[in-house]
Amino acid sequence: MVDGDTAPSGQPTRRHGVPRIQRWQVDLVTQMTGLLDCMSEETIKFCHFCSSPLENRPIEGRIRRYCPRCRIPIYENPVPAACTVVIDHRGRLLLVKRRVPPKQGMWCLPGGFIECGETPEQAAVRELKEETGLDGRIHHLIGVTTSPGSLYAAILVIAYLVTRFSGRVIAGDDADDAAFFPQAELPDIAFESHQSFIRIYYSTLDLPKQLPDNYG
Numbered sequence: 001m002v003d004g005d006t007a008p009s010g011q012p013t014r015r016h017g018v019p020r021i022q023r024w025q026v027d028l029v030t031q032m033t034g035l036l037d038c039m040s041e042e043t044i045k046f047c048h049f050c051s052s053p054l055e056n057r058p059i060e061g062r063i064r065r066y067c068p069r070c071r072i073p074i075y076e077n078p079v080p081a082a083c084t085v086v087i088d089h090r091g092r093l094l095l096v097k098r099r100v101p102p103k104q105g106m107w108c109l110p111g112g113f114i115e116c117g118e119t120p121e122q123a124a125v126r127e128l129k130e131e132t133g134l135d136g137r138i139h140h141l142i143g144v145t146t147s148p149g150s151l152y153a154a155i156l157v158i159a160y161l162v163t164r165f166s167g168r169v170i171a172g173d174d175a176d177d178a179a180f181f182p183q184a185e186l187p188d189i190a191f192e193s194h195q196s197f198i199r200i201y202y203s204t205l206d207l208p209k210q211l212p213d214n215y216g
């Protein structure tokens, strides 16, 4: 039962002793349903601090996980990861073939999650070394984006360009294979974020050089 009237007190009106649902309550439920659709199925189930089961509550304009025992919302944030766009002297792009899910068997940029105590740059070159055997030097930041994850609700991905490196390409860690590909022969790339960084890299190649030679 829906009633668009609002009692002067702001409390639900009653008819025959039954509380009547107000319009704002219906709007709230509609909003909640929409926001719930955005939440990951893998959303956290227990409190980090006291292990109590969590509930959903509308807090700060969206549905959040809430611990009724600690009386605090448990915020879910994107997990940070770093990857590298490595280009060799022939302009070819380095890719690794994934040995593990998600997207097992597909190609992607070398990369992985940032460990505590690491800078994003350190994580990027460490992952490059682990997955391809190469020691790389970061040239510059290509971009930052967020994407949905399968193990985590969302991942914040940071990409760096590497044009100077040493060593021999040997697939390692969770990579089945590692190889350089010419732009015209790139395979399907596993992740949308990686596709976007590759597009950004190739699009910058076509930009006119607008900065003076002595810039920087």
Ligand SMILES: [Zn+2]
Pocket: 047, 048, 049, 050, 051, 052, 067, 068, 069, 070, 071
């Ligand atoms: Zn708790």
